[in-house]
Every structure is written in C-alpha cells, then in structure tokens.
Amino acid sequence: xxxxxxxxxxxxxxxxxxxxxxxxxxxxxxxxxxxxxxxxxxxxxxxxxxxxxxxxxxxxxxxxxxxxxxxxxxxxxxxxxxxxxxxxxxxxxxxxxxxxxxxxxxxxxxxxxxxxxxxxxxxxxxxxxx
Numbered sequence: 001x002x003x004x005x006x007x008x009x010x011x012x013x014x015x016x017x018x019x020x021x022x023x024x025x026x027x028x029x030x031x032x033x034x035x036x037x038x039x040x041x042x043x044x045x046x047x048x049x050x051x052x053x054x055x056x057x058x059x060x061x062x063x064x065x066x067x068x069x070x071x072x073x074x075x076x077x078x079x080x081x082x083x084x085x086x087x088x089x090x091x092x093x094x095x096x097x098x099x100x101x102x103x104x105x106x107x108x109x110x111x112x113x114x115x116x117x118x119x120x121x122x123x124x125x126x127x128x129x130x
C-alpha cells in the first residue's frame with residue numbers, strides 16, 4: 001500500500017472493484033464513479049483521504065481511500081485500500097437482502113423452463129388457458 005497519487009482507473013482495478021482496467025474506464029466514462037462528489041475522468045489522480053462513490057448495477061459503494069496501489073493486489077490486500085462508510089454498508093446489505101427476498105425460490109435461472117414449469121408460470125400470471 002502506497003500514499004502516492006494514482007489514476008482512478010488503476011486504483012479501481014487494483015482494489016478489485018472491477019475485473020479489468022477497460023471496465024474501470026467504461027464505468028468512469030459512464031458516470032458511475034465520483035471522486036469527492038464530482039464526476040471523475042479515467043486520468044483523475046486519487047490519494048488517501050479521497051471519497052469514492054462507485055455504482056455497479058443496483059449496488060452503490062461509498063468509501064474512503066486508505067492507500068493507493070499501481071498493481072493489482074490479492075483480495076486480502078485490496079480491501080485494505082479503502083474503508084466503506086457505515087451508511088453505504090447498511091444500504092448495500094439492505095438492498096442485497098431485498099433482492100434475495102424478491103428472487104423466486106427454487107428456480108434455476110440458467111436452465112430452460114420445462115413445459116410443466118411454463119404452465120405453472122402462466123397460472124401464476126393469470127394466463128390460464130384451460
């Protein structure tokens with residue numbers, strides 16, 4: 001962990017918030033990353049003490065930068081680069097719990113529904129043709 005300023009796209013990648021730097025650049029250009037409340041550009045330098053807002057899908061992370069790194073760190077080291085705010089943590093956990101509650105139980109989303117499953121779905125939706 002270092003204290004020298006580093007580009008935000010490199011930091012997001014090193015902190016394992018995104019899988020590739022290209023995805024980090026896309027997120028930044030898409031307006032899903034803010035530094036100290038202002039929209040960032042991929043070349044924006046960040047340093048310890050800065051506040052990062054990062055949105056990924058329906059999940060929003062607000063964190064304070066503890067350190068910087070030029071290279072990708074192992075997961076145990078990456079979590080030391082930032083500290084998530086308590087408010088952000090509670091909102092994220094509540095959103096994940098809400099998503100888990102609204103997800104249909106016992107349905108494999110990767111499998112194609114069988115004819116029986118499809119008929120049950122149709123009955124639930126009120127499209128019973130019988």
